[in-house]
Amino acid sequence: MSQAPATDQRFILDHIIDFAEISRTDRFTDATPDMVTAILEGAARLSDEVVSAVNRDGDLVPARLENGVVRASKGFDRAYRAIAEGGWVGVSAAADYGGMGLPHVLATCVNEMLAGACLSLQLKPLLSQGQIEALEHHAPEDLKALYLPKLISGEWSGTMNLTEPQAGSDVGALSTRAVPADDGSYRISGQKIFITWGDSDLVPNICHLVLARLPDAAPGVKGISLFLVPKYIPDAAGNPGLANSLRVVSLEHKLGIHGSPTCVMEFDNATGWMIDGPGRGMAAMFTMMNNARLGVGMQGVGVAEAALQKAVAFAQERVQGKTPDGSKAIIGHADVRRMLAEARAQVFAARVIGLSCAKAIDMASATGKASWTTRAALLTPIAKAFGTDTGIEVADTCIQVHGGMGFIEETGAAQYLRDARITAIYEGTNGIQAMDLVGRKFADDGAAALTLIGEIGLAAGAAMGRLPDLATAVANAAGALEDATGEMLAMEMNDRFAGAVPYLRAFALVLGADAHLRAALADPGRLPLAKVMILRLLPACRGLLDTATAGAAGLYAVPVEALG
Known part of the structure; x- marks a missing residue:
């Protein structure tokens, strides 16, 4: 069973996304450091001690339909009661109806932990949270009064x-x-x-x-x-x-x-x-779907975290061949170390992107400022697509770390990949997320995207004196992304769509590199992982941007019969 990443989340809140800025708003004054600690530690205990225990049973003993009623998997009743009775469904729901009224950032941390513990079960409270959000914003008062308290308490779903x-x-x-x-x-x-x-x-x-x-x-x-x-x-x-x-x-x-x-x-x-x-159905439903998209992105991060922890434990125990560093286990092999280090760097990057998106949602609701609303809208498709791609890629890599044992169901490594695969499809496929990024999110002539890219460039410039090699690489990548954004804005829409997926991936890599640079500045112990992200993963950005700006003509030049 995996261990909830509460320590890493707390580091990100304190040193990367500046959670204190949320706490300083009038709306979220209750989100004190002590409250953050209580939420993260409590959710970690729930995930580690209760929810993760049912993950394997959910895979081996699926939900079933009997006489018109769906029967849940073994142990799900006890685990769900623990989630509901602990108040975890309503972490960010309105206090007027029984919720905690805390920032969405904290709910996002909790959801990631629960998803890593058991994705199948975590889906249930996540959907309730989305419905709560839609009803809070759009339902008439009589429906709110009847349904919200029961949904927030987890009594109904x-x-x-x-x-x-x-x-x-x-x-x-x-x-x-x-x-x-x-x-x-x-x-x-x-x-x-x-x-x-x-x-x-x-x-x-x-x-x-x-x-x-x-x-x-x-x-x-x-x-x-x-x-x-x-x-x-x-x-x-x-x-x-x-x-x-x-x-x-x-x-x-x-x-x-x-x-x-x-x-x-x-x-x-x-x-x-x-x-x-x-x-007005779609407007109301998108209130639910947009937050669900962030939630799904963090599901990918949660599954990636669990898969990675399992792979690291296996690599520290599995003895196979003579390693260059003299250690007995396969973690001493360079290629195994590469897989694990790159996976860890990617998981951190995806987690920061997701929590940055959640912060923008909180700041938009707390301040009403349009700049935060547009930032949240911009980051949502990136958080969803990159988070879920990370879940799939890391779970796949971790099967490779296990070798032949990863392909054997009894080890449990394959479940993470099978579970994570759907996340790139539901709540809008990742291709749709990418098209949304270069379509609707560019409706402001790319102002929101270019502003964020400019901030990354400025932060990299400020880091030149301390970490010049890494800062230069990040600044150069941000510059390339800015240039490619300009090219994308000049294209016809279908040409943008042809390059939307690689463009989103490149944007995510730049955001991730910025996150790792900030982490290394805050804690020198994180410098080696920052180097993995910036010197080994970030270079793919240029190739991705070349593909992103290539247009659609070359794709349609391939005859349909050549595709069959």
Whole structure:
């Protein structure tokens, strides 16, 4: 079992992202150093002592559908109760409804720990948190008063219902219908697929957020509205009452996250209540999705951390061949050391990017300043894509460290790769994240991106006197990224899209190099890892930027028949 990275997170909060700036705002005065310590230490104990113990059982004994009810994996009931009763679902939720009201940065730290301990289970509170966020911002007061306290306490849980068989990333193609009823509610009918934790026996009620169309709705995304559809309709006392007209049709058989039930849901004139107003469904849902995208990025980081710790432990025990440094275990081999060091450098970089994004979210909500809002929007696709790519790549590398034993399921190394693989797909594929970065996030003529790149260049310049070699490399990479950003802005949109993925990766490497440079300045003990990031991983940035600015013509020049 892995150990929660609370120490590394605390270092990042104190020395890299300046968490104290959040604490100085009027909104987050309760986020004192003592409170941060209590949250990180408490979440670490929960992750290490309770949640990680069920990770393997969730893989070997998947959730199952019995007589219309989803039965959770062995031990999930006890672990979920510990999460709910500890108040961990509502770390950043409004205190008015029972939440802790703490910064999203701390909730992000907690979520990463829980994801590293057991991704399948952590998905359940993560989805509830997203629903809480959407209801806080968009729901009418009566729905907030009824549902938020139960969601925040973990007594009930939430889901997100977007995808349909014919409408995946193209949400505007959905066909689920919502017909007004005489009592102000709506009757929802349609089928949704890929609904994570769409049902379970862990809680007495499941609250579904469902995208659907009114009878007279406009086509496309403008005609989509959002509805809250509970499994059981609350009675006058707010307790689960009559069963709603919805059911789980089946569970998907997946590559990984076996303990997380992925449901096909059918709604047949189910009773629901509109969130926000007609045609405003996507705006409300994106409130949920944007924070979920950061959460998914940190899931990748959490899984990478767990996989890496397992690989390091194996490398310190496995004896194979004569090592150059005279040590008995394979960690003394240069290539094994390379894999582990590069993985550790990448995990740190991805963690900093995610927590920087969370800080921007907090500062935007605390200050109302547009600059923080745009910073959060810019970092969200990078945090999601690079975090999940890191989870997959590091888990894959750690199988390689295990050698043949990594390919054997009994060692548990393969589970991390199987579990992490979905994270690059859901909440918007990483290709969509990259296109969002060079599309919507460049709508300001690249001002937000260029501002951030400029800050990195200035920080590197300030470090020249102490770490000239590393600072020069970071400054040069930032300059190359700035030039490439200018080229991307001058391109037609499809040419941008052709290079979006390598551009996002290059941006993430520059952000990661900046993070490692700051870390080395704050703690000389982190200098060797900073050198790995800046001298071994950052050089890939130039090649990525060459690809990013190559345009789309060369791709379309390849005949379709040559691809088959």
